[in-house]
Amino acid sequence: MTERELPPLNALRAFEAVARRQSVSAAAAELHVTHGAISRQLRLLEEALGRPLFTRQGRGLQLSAAGTQLHEGTSAAFGQLRDSWAGLRRGSSAPFVLGCSGSLLARWVIPRLDRLARDLPELQLHLSAQEDPLTPALGELDGALLLAAPPWPANWQVTELAPERIGPVLSPRYAGWARLAGQPARALLDEAVLHTASRPQAWRDWASAAGLPGPPAASGQGFPHLYYLLEAALAGLGVAIAPAPLVADDLAAGRLLAPWGFQPTPARWILATPQRGRDPRASALAAWLQRELAADEKSAPLTDSA
Amino acid sequence: MTERELPPLNALRAFEAVARRQSVSAAAAELHVTHGAISRQLRLLEEALGRPLFTRQGRGLQLSAAGTQLHEGTSAAFGQLRDSWAGLRRGSSAPFVLGCSGSLLARWVIPRLDRLARDLPELQLHLSAQEDPLTPALGELDGALLLAAPPWPANWQVTELAPERIGPVLSPRYAGWARLAGQPARALLDEAVLHTASRPQAWRDWASAAGLPGPPAASGQGFPHLYYLLEAALAGLGVAIAPAPLVADDLAAGRLLAPWGFQPTPARWILATPQRGRDPRASALAAWLQRELAADEKSAPLTDSA
């Protein structure tokens, strides 16, 4: 039997707060006790360990080597305890807060909300639009729907939903379509394609996956977000590049074309949840998202042989 | 500021023990207190949460849904706290315990120990041979050297050292060498190659990476471990398959040949450490292993174009 002992937990919590805030007083305020109490706990922990965790220099303190190591090892654990407890206290009766980038929200999630409400009627969902730099802290979130490539942060619990596939799309009303129709994918290399600031590598990724020598040389108009990019493509302004599910509806309706198919990228559609015990609502949502994405991928044209 | 609260920690520790052991009395024994104390803590925690964590049925208890979720969310965190504390208490003065499979130990680590001692003289290293099913619990270990493909367990902190490359090797004394010399790799498909029980997929992986239609059809002699497999190859008994670094010395000395080069696999050479604060000894060891592996890979012939 593993007879491993835990350190004095309250002292450890005090240490974690002090190490994080770099101050006894600040930690004391956070824990609603006096600084004297904290100081005492620190001493206790250092005695239990047998060597100092901080180097004192009169009025300030700084983590020692041992202290740094302990802080690195414990802060994540405490975070997980906090998350887990908070998630449980909030309870499954509270709405499930799902974070997701604005573009995904507008172009994919919202059009499918009615289906979601029908398939998972008991799920109370609150949506929260995150900034596009897709590294949310997921602090207040119960989950986040993301497009991201591994490796993912260790403090996420990740459910892979589907591989990402991206491809060039354009409106049949686009003036250049007459010129491009019937051409192979490499014809795009000479096209002034549309691109987005939130994902500058998209064309390069697509080109390398498609086996083309490089991304389109001339860069056409740029847009701040994928959402605007797709609106521009729908308006016939040029050739955009987008993940298949985001344009599945437009392809089905004929508003957009994807003559060169879609190419897989290293990224994945994922549902990231905090590392608490598996929330049954998250599991249900993940399963639904997976089904929904699979359907969209199926409806999108398969990868075109370049 | 995130004003998130932690649950009563001592009560949570009691809960974790009870949930793990499925018994109040067993948990009480583990924590060196009476069952009454545990029972009280459980009640306290349930009151703080506002709903029961266990379903009582007279003389036994079982986790409720909420209890299961809390246990999933907290057990890992407590494990990390235990690990972190234990690692720090043991101290950097204690020897670094490195686990690794017997084959790796015998054929790669041990021959390089003298160089390791010269390059990292202050590192006290204890070696521990693990069973070949490469999923050690790394409970008592400070680290483990492994060949494994992602995804890795979430409770490991993984440092990738090098991609794995495997390839067919044989002794120049092997009777079939005359027949094979100069032939392309696909000639091996008709060869009765040697294989190992600890890695039955090796030939298949190699064949698919090399773009061959399938693994060698006829299976020659099998061996329980890679170590014996390589001894057999050295003895001229046939064609074995092995990771490049494990045969680097033999290739350099001419005891083995690798006429068809080595192919990358999804696996990696990794140093897995428990999720405590980064141990400086582990960092130093990882850096050294990385250098050493890079040198071995360089000395091995590059991937042969099949």
Next chain:
DNA sequence: AGCCATACGTCAGGAAAACGCAAACATGAC
């Protein structure tokens, strides 16, 4: 059915831990 062994719950009193308060101490700024 009656009895015993097992396992959890509860309560009172006492031990131990943690706390608040206030004074002491250390350092850097002025």
Next chain:
DNA sequence: GTCATGTTTGCGTTTTCCTGACGTATGGCT
């Protein structure tokens, strides 16, 4: 030197936690 800031220390008090003994519920055994 004096003040402002921030940590440590000593002591009396409050809070928490534990022990130990007893009560209750269940299942196996005769």
